Amino acid sequence: DAGVTQSPTHLIKTRGQHVTLRCSPISGHKSVSWYQQVLGQGPQFIFQYYEKEERGRGNFPDRFSARQFPNYSSELNVNALLLGDSALYLCASSRDSPYEQYFGPGTRLTVT
């Protein structure tokens, strides 16, 4: 079975722009979570969605939003990009919580 997939792999944006990152979970997994990993640190939780409903939100500004589609794939949107948004964005899927989470390869976002 395919693992968690994310697109795009790399992305370069300019300050003030908007970005959309995409994630497809493992087949049969209904929960998707998003994490931000800044260089030299561990991943930080952004959002969790289960059955298209938001279940959890981390300490991130309202510029960050997400949604989950009927096929359980998910999008993470970031508006008004700042230099500090440069990071590796990771998506994880699981059957539910607190089951084991599996991570995708990530999207590396650079804001210039």
Added chain:
Amino acid sequence: GIQVEQSPPDLILQEGANSTLRCNFSDSVNNLQWFHQNPWGQLINLFYIPSGTKQNGRLSATTVATERYSLLYISSSQTTDSGVYFCAVEVGGNEKLTFGTGTRLTIIP
């Protein structure tokens, strides 16, 4: 929120050596996972171990939930074991993984 501390922060070993990585957490958890992050950023699942002991080849892990710590053992290290090791925990009713500070392991040939 829960605090997750890992030790040591850095570890440099010769190929073939054994190592023990530790993860301490400040509250009861209902999920604990160990990950290996490779140089490309991919988080690879090693163990899902909220309690007890598991083994997978040269790797094993033990979580003592009542004492709030977990240990990851790596035996006969290989250069491909290099990378950053994270433990991550989930507290009941809080739908997220909180990651530890990480241990950077470097295996020298």
